[in-house]
Amino acid sequence: MNQPVYNFGAGPAMLPPAVLEQVQAELLDWHGRGISVMEMSHRGADYMQIIAEAEQDLRDLMNIPENYKVLFLQGGATLQFAMVPINLLRGHHKASYVQTGIWSEKALNEARRFAEVEVSASNADRQARLVPPQSEWQVSKDTAYVHIAGNETIGGVEFDFVPELGDIPLVSDASSHILSRPVDVSRFGLIYAGAQKNIGPAGLTLVIVREDLLGQAPANTPTMLDYAVQAKEGSMHNTPPTFAIYMAGLVFKWLKKTGGLQAMAERNARKAELLYQSIDGSAGFYTNPIEPRNRSWMNVPFTLKNANLDKVFLQEAELQHLLQLKGHRLLGGMRASIYNAMPETGVQALVDFMRDFARKHN
Amino acid sequence: MNQPVYNFGAGPAMLPPAVLEQVQAELLDWHGRGISVMEMSHRGADYMQIIAEAEQDLRDLMNIPENYKVLFLQGGATLQFAMVPINLLRGHHKASYVQTGIWSEKALNEARRFAEVEVSASNADRQARLVPPQSEWQVSKDTAYVHIAGNETIGGVEFDFVPELGDIPLVSDASSHILSRPVDVSRFGLIYAGAQKNIGPAGLTLVIVREDLLGQAPANTPTMLDYAVQAKEGSMHNTPPTFAIYMAGLVFKWLKKTGGLQAMAERNARKAELLYQSIDGSAGFYTNPIEPRNRSWMNVPFTLKNANLDKVFLQEAELQHLLQLKGHRLLGGMRASIYNAMPETGVQALVDFMRDFARKHN
Structure with a gap:
């Protein structure tokens, strides 16, 4: 096509043309190795460098503190809706959620399977037109964490502030606005994001988590759903989604370059x-x-x-x-x-x- | 490179060159739409046809009976090690495993988080050199299912028979030999396979399951781990790994063509x-x-x-x-x-x- 195409899809979404062109150019033969990135052992030296660079470039871009782990997982934000309470309850019974639209509501409904959910604030009485100011929030002292959806992909509502919660960890579903602007990661306990908006192709989920929150998942947690296992094994408890991680790495390099x-x-x-x-x-x-x-x-x-x-x-x-x-x-x-x-x-x-x-x- | 390259990796593994060439050719512009498959909404008409064709081509290839669901999931075989007991215990306490090597051992160790595991047979006393004949197996009548690894990727041990278990469902980890030869799917309750050997790129997991086994997962099961939800929603409870499914579909077409x-x-x-x-x-x-x-x-x-x-x-x-x-x-x-x-x-x-x-x- 001669006229440029602009794709306004909400996700899977438009990818940087420069990244797609590079992927196409090296699809059959990555850096002269004679094979595709998709055909590489995830434990070989070439791929280990690809994933290490992806992590380092993300750390550089977001200025991620050293006491945070970066995990490359699967299952989308929807699996995080379960993994967050499973991993972060840490003996608490209660978890707090701020309801700002359809995605935060999905998150809190899933959390009800594992925790007593406290809805600390909601905009449902105001047609989901705003983020309730923190002065309205009711957060119990004995809650395990407070969960927000930093940007509501469907409603188009985005936080204009980072909540201040003292010692209570703040968790954000950042799927649709991660990497869109600088953010102070140290204000969060955990940030997660499905890749298919600002990171890369669908099938990859990014988790950034403060390491002191790890290691308290219940004994009957599926191993793949335990952040501590994934952190310890560098996101390679089993074969990760290698191609999606490779593409995310190219997107990170594109962001640095631009x-x-x-x-x-x-x-x-x-x-x-x-x-x-x-x-x-x-x-x-x-x-x-x-x-x-x-x-x-x-x-x-x-x-x-x-x-x-x-x-x-x-x-x-x-x-x-x-x-x-x-x-x-x-x-x-x-x-x-x-x-x-x-x-x-x-x-x-x-x-x-x-x-x-x-x-x-x- | 002029001399052909042959990649003997165990997975992520060699992909059919004809498939990779097609992927490369249409990477930036799928069928004249001006966008990549990776940039398409998973709920749009084009993508819905891609996934429907992938499922139908697989059904044709494997002659999958109508009372079996085909699911395109994430998390690899390792997540299935948990999902199988979570979904298939159906009120039973016990699940039976045949130990033939490292992968079947991983499966049974993970199952211990959810079930009383009965090791019905093992080749550990014979240096993992064979599949114990069914005459040796001890299977309790009250077991929920019997799990095998149809092919041990590390040990190189493959079943030369399909066990006959009467009404007890047979579950097979077929990750490293699915699609390598015809198989009578009706002899199995569930077959699962990570994609990165015979199906497509890493980040996709295929599950073929008899539908009467679905719908009995415990109430606190993460929604994404409930086969019944995934079956009901056509593997689209959330955004599936769209590009990996597209590639699997191309591999299925290549298999039909050859x-x-x-x-x-x-x-x-x-x-x-x-x-x-x-x-x-x-x-x-x-x-x-x-x-x-x-x-x-x-x-x-x-x-x-x-x-x-x-x-x-x-x-x-x-x-x-x-x-x-x-x-x-x-x-x-x-x-x-x-x-x-x-x-x-x-x-x-x-x-x-x-x-x-x-x-x-x-």
């Missing part, structure tokens, strides 16, 4: 501002209902005043090579996911299209 | 015969200790009479582009894994090299 997380944050801020301004300036043709301070930089849901135009909006967008703009099946409408790999030109193309579409159909 | 499992079995039999004859005919220069009837078609461990030659054997093999022949760290020596993707020319090249090496160093 200026790291501070430069990425500046691009992401400009992209989000451009798109939200276009929505707010449409005289109601498009609407995003989220409180401005909690508008996600990554996932921008919006509706058309006239929902009868949804279908033609999607059709005309696709003709302009603006793909996967359909909203989540639970919310309807549209959603533009503008992750790290989406260039500013892609957001500009979307904004131009939206303006022309509004003019034509107003 | 004659299906009967033709593959004939090629695999010839490959194994050629290699074992070369070992047995080396006048003791090379040795494989396994009982002939239980010699694996897929994994051929062998030792050199003079272990001091191991290093130079591996070096000279590599110069001939015969890669990853080093034996498993637990056994030492050599191992040639000759999975489906290894052509007969590759085994011939290995046999020629071994003959020349023996002549030179005898």
